[in-house]
Every structure is written in C-alpha cells, then in structure tokens.
Amino acid sequence: MVTAASEMELFLPKSYDIFWSLVILIIVAVFFYKFFLPKFQAVFDERAAKIEGGIAKAEQAQKDADEAKAKYDAQLSNARVEASKIRDDARAEASHIIADARTRAEADAAQITATAQRSIESQQQQALVSLKGEVGVLATALAGKILGSKLESDDVQSTMIDQMIAELDSDKK
Known part of the structure; x- marks a missing residue:
C-alpha cells in the first residue's frame, strides 16, 4: 500500500522542476518588464x-461658463437699468407732451373765447346802434302822430332822437 508520505511526494515537484520553473519565470518577468511594462x-x-486634460478642460469650461454667466447677468442688469431709464424718459416726455397739448388747448380756448366775446360785443354794439336807429324812427313817427304833423327837418328829428336816447340811457342807470 501506498502511504500518506508517498502520496505527498506525488504532489511535490522535484527540485530540478522548481529550478527550471524559476528560471523560466525570471526570463518571462524580465521579458515582460523590458517590453510589455x-x-x-x-x-x-x-x-x-487624457483624464487630467479632460478635468482641466472641464474646469476651464466651468470657469468660462461662470464668466459668461456673470457677463450675461451684468448685461441683463444694464439692460434692465436702461429699459427703466427709457421707460422713465418716455413717461416724462409723455407728460411734457400732454402738458404742451393742454397749454395749447387752453390758449386756443382762451383765444376762441376772446374772439367769441369780441364778436358778441360787436354784435351787441351793432344791435344797439340798430335799435337806437329804430327807436329814433319810431319815436319820430310817434311824436309826429302825437303832434299831428310830421317833423320835417332832419336836424329837429336828430336832436329829438338824441334827447330821447339820452333820457333812456339816464333811466337805465
């Protein structure tokens, strides 16, 4: 029978196998170290x-993006300020235009009112003159009927008319 020690010898290599295996391993290791490593x-x-370059590029891209965002935010802020200024200027100009239009309208209204007032005064004066003339004619006709004769002299008629008008004016006052 085979003993346990003899079975163990089957699994243990001989010393020359270990030596040549080590030599081949060293040759392969040197070859690997020289050529493949x-x-x-x-x-x-x-x-x-490449990884470090990619990281550096990513960091640079992030930095550029941050700078672009900051620039965009600054431009947006400037645009908002400018838009606000334009809006305020437009409001001020609109107020100015409205004030000018109101001033012109008031001036035109005053001019129209003054023209109408002058026209009314002129028409009133014309009506008064016409009325005085008619009153004079009526007064002369009435005086002629009362006296029973016609006043023939124009001077007499004029003085009589003027006296009656003066009396009417003094009665009004």
Missing part, C-alpha cells in the same frame, strides 16, 4: 494625461 505604462500615462 513600458508599453502598458505609456498607455496608462496617456490615459491619465
């Missing part, structure tokens, strides 16, 4: 540089 390191460094 620099290429892997270059790829890793390149990826790290």
